Each structure stands twice: as structure tokens, then as C-alpha cells.
Amino acid sequence: MALRDNAIVGFAETRIVEKSDRDVWELGAEILETLLDRTGFEKGEIDGLILSSSMTGAGNCFWSQATADQLALEVDFCQTVDIGGCSPVGAVARACAAIDAGLCTTVLCLFADTQSAETNQRLRHFQAEWTLPLGLMGPPAAFGFISNRYEHQFGLDYSMLGKLAVAQRNHALLNDNACEKLRKPITIDDYLKSRMIADPVRLLDSVMVCDGASGIIVTSRKNAARKGLNKIVTPIGYGERTTYRASEAIVDVTETGHMVAGQRAFAQAGLSPSDIASFHPYDDFIIAILLQMEMLGFCKHGQGCNFIRERSFAIDGDLPLNTGGGQISAGQCGLAGGGTNLIEAVRQLFGEGGARQVANTRNALVTGIGGIPYARNWNSSVVMILTPEG
């Protein structure tokens, strides 16, 4: 039994909108219905439910139970994964582990958040004591520290960050589910001239909080075969690290847990970065993509700008990047936002990319980033490598 004995047999995604007038459970119901239609599973065959973190769901400490009840799912395994932006990809790994352990056979992984319409977060955190008294608004400031530190250590060509922003925006133009407000072309000059939010983090570096849902069904490959589901995506490598270098007082914020998570994922998959056919990194801020390129070994630490300069990230480029626009150009569905990167990777491997279908579907790499700590990088890092084969 292993990760790769399991398969993603279907995916679903709602449109991403600002201030949804549809309830988070209505979005969840849309995902459930779409997945039943696409896989042929009956509702009663789903015996596991794993939810991502959700700012809307944060008001209920019985979130997974309450959602199982709303969707009338009778399950043998029920949980919420609470590692923020890592939770959708983390949910896939946990679904595989639960299936391998014999706890259940067919898991609905549901990523639903309507943070812009209804946020219920009340964080018990260091922030009230240590950062709110400084007027710190959260993620943009944290990425401001990271960016200035990166520039100090390695130099930072902001036009290269702009190149990534433009590539992702071009992809959102081809994505009907992307937030309408963001589906306008941008240039590197637009990026460089966009207003500062938390220097040197600009508006076009940043995600816009939106509402939406996505989901997948995970089952054993044996069960998928029994059901005649031959269009499958298999996770072949996974790594996860929370609180990287927790036992050190000062850490280099340009180094992240993706280094160790990536090494583990690549080793399991038997692949190296140059084998990766399309790259779907979690993108809350553009510089996070650069850092992940370095940590995953696409290039050396500190060499990200040179790597970006020499590559094309278009659909038909050397390394297609977040081919649906990523969260920065499609909108961030709150803490379910990691589902956007994941679903796009699965869509590409299913060959259902339409106008944005990549040619090389041998594999895809998807990541997550979760949580902003005090004067560090980020709390959780996950890396998953997917293939369309068994």
C-alpha cells in the first residue's frame, strides 16, 4: 500500500467570484453533484469526507461534521485539514493515507470558502499580542520583509517577478472560472507601476480574496478499475513540512520548508525538477513562486531571477506555470484557494485544459503554502507530484 495505489478520479470547480451570493454549502453541493455526474459514483458510495480550511467554516469547530450533515453524506472518516493554504493538497495525501489504512474507500475532498462574503475567523494567535499593536495587516507585510531580505541577500530584478505575473494573467484570460475582474491583460510595466501595498510588495504581487469551491474524489486504484474509471490521476510523490526550523531563533526567510518537502516528493516519485511538465505552485504573492522554484531545485538558491529570465512559462513554454492563472490572477477562494492550483494540475493531466491545454501531460507538480508566522517565512509547505498513469 502506498500513495500511488490511490487515484483522483474526478475534479470539479465553481466559478470564482467576489462576495458570493450563494452560501458556502450551496457551493459544496455544486461540487458534490458535479463529481457524482462525472465519476458515476452514487452518493452512498462516498464513505470519507475531508475538508480544507475555510474562513467561513472557521465559525464552527464541528465544520466537517456539519458539512457532512448538510450534504447528507454518511461517512466512516470525517475531518477538516487546518494547515491553511496547504490544506487542499494535504487533504489528498490524507485521503490516500485513510484509504491505505482501510478506514474508508472513496473520499470526497471538498475545498469551499466564501471568505469575502462571510468570514468567521477568530484567530487565537501570536498576532494580537505581537503584531497587531504594530499596525501589521498580515500577509503583505510578511512578504514585504521576505522581499527586502531576498533583495539584500541576492539582488532582485522586479521585472522578473512581473514576467511571472504577466504569464499567469495571460492564463487567467483563458479560464472561464477565473474572477471576471481579473481577466484583463497586464504588462510587466503595469506590474512595476502598480501601487505599493507593503513595500516592495505591489498590488499586482498580491492575491485578491474571493469566494469559490473545488473538489476531487479519491479512491483506490483497484476501486477505480472496478468502476471502469480509466481516466485517473495518481499522486506519486508527496512531502509536507510545518514550522520549518522551529528550533532556531532566527531563520533565513528566503529558505522554506519546500526544500525538504520537495526533496521527499521528488525521491518518492523518482523524478527530478527537470522532468516536471507543468508547475502549479501556490501563489499568494508572486515572490512565493520564485522562492519555490529555488527550494524545489528548478534552480539554485538565489538564482531565481536568472532562471525566470531564461524560461517561458506560457502554455506552450518550457515550464507552463499555473495554467489557469493561479490564485493571483484567478482569485483566492479564501483558505480553499490551494484547490485552485491543485484542480488545474488535475485538469491538465485529464487532458481537459481546452484552450489552455499543455502538450506535455506526463506529470504535474502542485504545492501549498499555509500560515504566516512571526518574522519567519511561512508555517506549512506541501509538495505533490501527480501523473496521469497508474
Next chain:
Amino acid sequence: MTMINDTLDVAREAPKSRSFSKPFWDATREKKLLLQYDPVVGKFQFFPRATSIYTGRRNLEWRESAGVGAIHSFTIARRARPPFQGKEPFFIAVITLDEGVNVMGNMVDCALDEMKIGLRVKPYWSPLPDGTHLLMFTPQR
């Protein structure tokens, strides 16, 4: 040149301390900076925690720090929520104290062109309504 505000006139509330961070806040009444120190490994840590980040044990001591160090990184907040709204732009800096910990703080009397990574700073204590003080920093000139 961009004017950078010092946030001294922001009407802040005093943060609520936790059982294990209370000594830190109590000491700020006398404008003293206390850091947690793990005598087993001989290292400091910040922010205050209920456990040593080094060993997972609770044998921590409080030691007074001069609060002197150098800018590790910084950002300029251009947007803020109340009571900071309207006080933008202002600095939020990460300072590496000489004891080997990173502490975050606002900057007082620091011009935009003076701010840089490596700039030496010293503490500036801003009064809070309950008699405690908030740790800020100012360039050491």
C-alpha cells in the same frame, strides 16, 4: 521624498498578555526589555513562549536586554486598519537584537533614506493606556 510616520499618535489598546508572557509586559512598565533565556543551550528566544524552542523544556529564565540591534528587514505599510488607518505610510521592521533574536517594531524618527538593512537601532518605549509600554525602535546615532 515620502514622509514616513512614526505611529506615536495612534490610539493603541494595551495587548492582553498570556500566563507565560506576563513578565515581559510587566517589565515594560519600567521600560525594561526582558527576553526568555534557555540556560541549557545558552540561547535567547522571542516572542515569549511557554516552552524553550530549543529543548521543549520549560526551564526558561528572564534576562534583561539593552534592546540594541540591527535592522534585519523591513516593510512600509501603505494600508492599515483602524486605529492605524490614516497614519500610513509607516515602517514595520524586523530587528536582530544583539542577543540573537528577531523582534518586530515600528520606527520612530527614521527617514526613508536612512532605513536600510543593517542600520543600528535602539529601543524607544511608547506608552500604552494601562501603564505598560510598546517596544519601538529608533536609529542609534
